[in-house]
Amino acid sequence: MKKSLQILMLLVMPFLVHAQQISGTITDKNGPVIGATVSISSSNGTITDVNGAYELKVPAGTHDVSVAFVGYNKKTINVTVASGENKSLNVTIEENVELLNELVVVGTRSRPRSNIDTAVPVDILDAKELTSTGQNTFDKALTYRVPSFNSVQTPVNDATSLLDPYEIRNMGPSRTLILINGKRKNLSALLYTQTSPGRGETGADISAIPQDAIERVEILRDGASAQYGSDAIAGVMNIILKDDVDYGSVTLRGGITGEGDGESVGVSLNAGTSLGEGGFLNYTVDFSKRELANRPGTVNAAGEAADFGANIADVQEFLNRRPDAGNINGSPETTAAKFLLNGGFNISSNTKGYFNGAYVYKNVNSYANYRTPYWRTITDFPYLANFFPGDHPTNAGGYDGYVPTFDGLLNDYNGTLGVRSEMNGWTYDGSFTVGGNTQTYKVTNSHNRNFVYSPSTWLDANSDGAVDPGEINEGSLLYRENSPISFDPGGTRFNHIVGNIDISKEISSSLAMAFGAEFRNETFTVIEGGKASYDGGGADSFAGNTPENSGKFNRYNIGGYFDLSYDVTDNFLLNGTARVENYSDFGQAFVWKLSSRYKLMDDKMTLRASASTGFRAPTLHQIYTQKAQYSFVPGAGIQVGGLVNNVSPQAKLLGIPQLDAEESFNFTVGLGMRPNDNFDVTVDYYNISVSDRIVLSTEIGPTSGGGTPLDQVLTDNNLSDVSFFVNALDTKTSGIDFVANYKNLSAGNGTLGFTLSGNYTIQNERDGDVKNPALVAGAGQSVVNDTQEALFFTSRPKTKWILGVNYELGKFGFSLNNTYFGTTTFRQQGMDSNLKTEFKPKVVTDLGVNFSATDKVNISFNVNNIFNVLPEWEFKALNAAGETLLNDAAQVQNQSNLITFNQRYSQMTYDGYHFSQLGSLYNLTVNVRF
Template sequence: MRIVTSISRGALIVALASAGHMTASAQTASVTVTDPQTGSSEIPDDIIVTGTRATGITAAESAAPIKVLDAELMSHVGQPNLNQVLTQLVPSFTAQAFGGDTANLTLSARLRGLSPNHTLVLINGKRRHGTSNLAVLGGPYQGAATADLDLISPASIKRIEVLEDGAAAQYGSDAIAGVINVILKDDKEGGDASLTAGENYDTGGRTYGGSLHLATKVGENGFINVTGFYRYHDFTQVGGLDRRVTDINGKLLTSATTPSITPLQQSLYPGMSDFPYVNKISGDAQSRLINLQYNSAYDFGGIEAYSFGTYSRRVASAYENVRVPTRVSRTVAGVTTYFDPEGDSPVNGFSPREKIREEDMAFTGGVRGDVSGFHYDLSSTFGQDKNEIYTVNSANASLYADTGFTPTTFYNGFFKSSELTANADFTHEIEAGMAAPINLAFGGEYRKNVYEIGAGDAASTYKEGGQSYPGFRSSDAGVNGRNSQAGYVDVALMPVEGWKVDVAGRYEHYSDFGSKFIYKGTTRYDFSDAFALRGTFSTGFRAPTLAESFYSATNVSPTSAFVQLPANSAAAKLLGFANLKPEKSTNYSLGTVIRPVPRLTITIDAYQVKIEDRILGTGSLFGGGGATSPVNVNFPVVTAAIRANGNVLDPTVTQTGINIFTNGADTRTRGIDVVASYASDFGEYGNATWTLSGNYNQTKITKVMSAPPLVNVLGQTITVPLFDEGARANIETASPRVKVIGSTFYSIDKFSMTLRGTVYGKSSARYSPDGGKFYKQTIGTAFIGDVELNFKATDDLELSIGANNVFNKKSPTLGLVPGTTNATLVGGGNQLDAPLTFSPYGINGGYYYARMNVSF
């Protein structure tokens, strides 16, 4: 039945699920669609397990929008990376292409243009712990500390259910934008393996990956699935001309053309490799990743025990701004010497790299079954992520000046976060004379979170620390924790045939800020088999992550040093900032499901999400250096807060100050999701599945909280905006409002083909060279094409070649200050041709690949 394959693939990409909570396990059901070849009306369709506690709800019967992606669909995305899988298949999902500092080593993603922290990730319905590597620097993904999807191998996944609706009343904190539920494979025999290799067209990034999945029965009533995955990804190089000693054409400046250039600076680039593209800060990190996963269960006769878990190890490093030779020097008896970490002659600059050694693990165990008409599911999950941070190929300028020695490798300390969760879930059906039994669900959850920062070695914290990333001081280090308890009730009923109603309420108590009660109501009415209306109203909240509350570090560039001040610290209170409190949300959605003809499904869902007291990173508050315009003002109390926090800043930089996370604004997000899918059967000429999906999304800041008044160096009391133009643009315009994906999967005999086109709408951000005037930088509407060709050599062997971004579309570059003819960049950076890193389609251009899949 070739039509079965087409129908299921089309249904999976547009599936829509009921609002509610979680069933214990996936089942099998069917929808009535006639196969023109056989006349059969039974087409298998998956029962959803995300967003509902009621059993037997199929994708076609859903009351809230959920997209379901199966393993075969995901296998036709070229890059072996779960973030890329979701980016290329889900219009409301966007993945980070580039991160500043250590955020480039742990890229994040988000739904519906909200924060990554507003999306809850589940594995087999159980909460996944977050990364310990907080995204600190400004941008659309600032503050991200959510689950790292890259640590979940696509080869281990049976399907993914993406609930695009507020679900905090069902799952608790974090589910304001929606839920991503990863369902692991539960096969009882067989396996598969995959090998892939690829590279970007002209920016590097060579990639090798391999996976092996094995499944076997355990006794008569059990199974275990084990998946191993390895991936190597090399650096990419995008941009690279350095404005300090080259012109806009990459020509080395000389003292004849530029009197301020010294002979020492002239010697920098000819003595370094890759001239003139020596500044490698813009590009992917190099990484080696190992993922191991397992999923298992055993039925003891009415009681099923289950367990699943993951282990990951990643070693990654990313280039930072190149340092000129004069950056690290020592003067003794009137003789100046310059530090050269590579020992070359003449003296060269150096390119520091930030590096992580990450270990991540999670384990879930539980039992489920039925007793006295109640279904129960008792489980516990423990997850932990630890990142050891290093700076390599660097130097400590003060240590070298004071002692004549500096190491080139620094251990900066570590981040570690852990989460322990215990759940008890119960469901019971009650006959009440309605069109279907009432489904009553209730339960509770206990959760304990711990976040820790460990101090770096002595050289990394001596005065200002190593170039590009100072170590964590004893004042940065510390262990902070909290616990929470929750109880919920969920009632799903069908008063009359075709009308579904689901209401849920949840009470949570947190040890650090008190209690919250939230609720949700959803309904759907099917007027006929061809038309249905659905809608949802819900409230929610998000507890601040411990990283947002307690992260402390110094962020540096060749010309600036800014302390990320802990939001819940005494130093923050010195400036007038209060401890972080939870965000509060209100979600509305209204949608329709239309099936005008067999095999064609159209869904349209409009939504609004209001968030009060949203946690955002502030703009820069200056403590010294920089301009003295009304926007960029120096405040002695900021410098005092830096000292109170125990930080020592580089004395050679021109700008110093602080950034801080705060409940700084209210926002409103409005949007529409549209999905259409159709399956065609051409008889002997093959079959095809056509999908068209799109998202329109707009976020506005509706209210900005007042910043504490500060006294400047002239003794004047000034109220500085919490969010400068750049910070506001990161929220409102840095993500495209429109994303549309159209795809076709065509197969005939042993050949198949995937064609996919994605249109990204316009986006923009604002940059400033010095914290004063801001300049708008725009990324125009772009079309990104993907293609993959497959050949089924045997029943068990498939060969594939393909390309993502086949037309090699690249991000625009950072511009010069309007009206200038010199190398003054609007972003204050050092690369003359740096890419706009907020590009929704990445900065690396096209990627081509080959893949071999084997099943057994």
């Protein structure tokens, strides 16, 4: 790393070699301004130090010296410097209240408002806040900055290792709309089907966005389907990209966990340049590599023997050598390359073009559960001695089991090209957006263990047209001892094409209107796997996509909106929006939104409220996905289940209705106060009702009597159970968001700032009975069981709070953040119905130290989870029968084995947890500006 820094400093030296200089101080009414940019061009600039001082090397001649800083009016001064002269230039800059408050795009379609002037709650996070977390990815940074936002790695790492489910206000990843510079980002190709939070849903891959490319993030915590269309039931996240041209930087990153694994390295470049007269191009290149961080549990022998019908002595012998049963689970090895650009250019005096584009490559190497020698035995599969020789003391060939690997490859891209023009008071914005996500997989170190034969052949040796003895050759065994050990299971692909027209006008100083239309074409593709990956049941650990379940599926929709914003007085705002959408596959939706804001006490207090309807269209993934899937069934080990789609013959046989859109009603009321420029606080209550919520059903098994169409489907397809998507639930969610900030408090020779923010869930539950298809209800089963309800409603923290303290002292900056993760509750599959599990509340403390070594070199050191706090769960009795069970140590051990796969996932159980299991993380970052 030292050598790399030396090279970087050599690269920036040419910018410092001049014979003349301009120097001085930059101040405001309160004193020195730290970090202001002083420049004469896009390639020659510097920033002020802790005393507001700067030195700028310049060539002889006349220059326009520009001084800029966030929240201040930009100031430009014409200066002439003679050869060899050291020119003194002191500049005072003035605050701009609108800039200090930051104009936000989300919240209304008619015109931007400052963040204290909006009628709905909006969080604004700048780039510094995100990078100060020390987290490796954008989604994890948000988890430790936004209380209502949650994202955590799933316990089982197959396809879900490529991206983790996230959500706002416990509403699932598919109910938060992601925008980039105000334009819709494409969904991921991945559909979460594991029994974990986010089950049955999909969302955009926000972890793929390089943090160094982000200027700020606007998070609208309110329903916004009327303004933006489907998927905005819980809110909208708008990611604003950097547009700097005055400077660039190279960032070097390195990290490791407290256990000495999970090493990470990364390098990113962010830079900009002018593009024609008044245009810009900002670009980011980011490469990173993170090694495996393994957190296996110590496996219980008795549970293993019971699950696999194995001799206890054989199990104990293996576990004595491998206490974790060879399992590898935790945070997988990940390699990523990210490229992003953002630009704009002048077409004429009143017309501007804009564009942005991104491409992300991600490769993840993870593992399935280890196939122990008493699970896949040498007796049942004698050929495994040749496939996977080991060091077992008695088995043929030393066969000691094997661990299938799972490699996931992700390619994600998005791009927008648009034109914005002003004419006669009207603003016209037309844009074209494309985006796509492809995920393909590879399984190695496995085998196809199924009996499948090639067709028999007839060779008419004597040409008599009759089948004579010896003329028929029986088909050969294709797999088992003839099986490959590497498989191509296929994958999935999603892409969309979006066209937008947005027109707005400020009719008067108090009235503004906007209207527009959007056309969206979506395509979802299930990529067929290699034959060996699915034939007869497919590869052991992860079966491929069969031809009949593969294909390309498409739909389009067109929508239009009208928005009116009326400042009744300087203090009283009314805003209304209506939207109509029409989808090619399920029809029409009409939604509306009304919001209002009233300012009191000379704008020091704001009252705000909104009411809206919303909708979420079923994704193509949910409509068309059909597959066989391996999963752990408590007490029965790994079984093969089937997911049938809603347009299949099997769905018609089962009487499964086709999917319709979810509908919602949102109500929000809040209070904001800003007594002075340094202190602000907001409190918002929200209430969200969703009807016909789309869920992936629980696994529906055979009936006790047999003979039903359900039993026939399971038998014909060699499945232990079947699941499907259905509009099964009406739900109610309510809670309170709180945000308070105090900054610029003098403390010794430095300044102190505090932030306290929190989310408390008052209600998150089912409203009414489950809407079961007749066949399922008639079989005495339900598409939503206790496990499903827990995943929907209690698997994210009931409350989450973040207390942050920041202290600036000279060249040093210190931050200490405490994140309180409240209780999460699960009802794991297979667990006794008289019990539940609770993850205990925990506080995770993060420490950051920032050192401005020079005006161009910045060094940051972060310790995340400095006290090595880990998730911790316990059983809770639901009734007297549960209390009795918990008094029996043997029963407690058995229940624990059931939900952790015999302690393989002892720390988080098989279904999930509420924050990282990796413990302490140490990260060092060096940023060099040029």
